[in-house]
Amino acid sequence: MTDHADESLSRRGLLTHCAGWAGAGALYTLTGGIASSISLDAALAAPPRRGASKPFTFLQISDTHIGFDKAANPDTRGTAIAAVEKIKALPDKPDIILHTGDITHLSTEEQFDDARQILSGLGAPVFYVPGEHDFLDEGQGRAYLARYGAGTLGTGWHSFDHLGVHFIALNNVANLKAGGMAHLGEEQLAWLKRDLAGLSASTPIVVFAHIPLWTVYEAWGWGTDDSGAALALLRRFGSVTVLNGHIHQILQKVEGNVSFHSARSTAYPQPAPGAAPSPGPLKVPSEQLPMMLGIRTARFVRGNEPIALIDQSLA
């Protein structure tokens, strides 16, 4: 315990010193509700930390938008394959992979089939949540649920445990209301309450959903109008990590023991909140594109160790 305390204290000092974005990736650490970042190079150079038991790694991939072929990236198939190759080449193999939605661009059968083919052979089970682009078919999600709905409830929400960590998959893209933002709905919130009821407050929680569960930018609909009800249920837990996609860029926020992280897309970047007239695809010179796309690995070490997130670009 003292070892851990000393370690996190000294690391916190280092983190405070080095906070900020740098280089091709960033390592986030979460200790006592304080999230900070150091450069990827520094993180990889750090000596391995002692843990009470075998740590594991999981991975987040997001917004593959299979089928998008406009100027911002005419080859989303190619960049998704590049992301898959990057994952396969990781020295630290992920136990599980989370896809935080917008698998396809237009929810067509062909796009879903293509995505399945590209994302097969990752060497680990993939758990999905839908993005609004996956709920575009006439059946408003029927195509998605036919493929990924097995073992889920409602419009696709579910939870599972892996080595003591409780993972919760939420759908906040179904049945959206005029003028609002993303939405979870009463039925899903009631399920979440039941799902969390039996868990001790020391259980590490990872929540993943497509649209941010905090308000990033209301004018662009970048938030979830009833996320407060979900967060109220999560507040008693000591470690809650919320992962999302949708906005195609790395952003983070910390609220008490809850930390929020949005990930890059593998398809195309989007402007920073409010930095453009609309949140549409951001066109960058083609040689810069791989730097703005990416994947994220997360390393969990049992005990007081934080979950560390490492964002890597496709460059």
Added chain:
Amino acid sequence: MTHAVAAARRLAALALILALPALAASSGPAAAATPAKTVTVAIKTFAFTARVITVAPGTTVVWTNEDEDPHTVTAADRSFHSAALDTGGKFSFTFTKAGDFGYFCSLHPHMTGRVIVKAN
């Protein structure tokens, strides 16, 4: 008693207001012979342009998506709705009855618009 009188006056005034458009519509038989009109609404930079339009009954509104992102045209009460419109995709709907029709993009619900249908 004065209360009831005031209420009756308000009712009479309301009836007069309601009768006015009906009178206007029935007084012009030529209006019925006018060919059906089409009004276009562009969907660009994540907005319906124009956001609010006022049209006569029988007008067909045509929406065209000029964005790189798909959008939908969905009535707030779901009385009409398009499929997802990719770039260049069009959706049209003919408004036969007077009324105030709010709609939005079901993908990006912060995008809202209104079609006000009234005889003039």
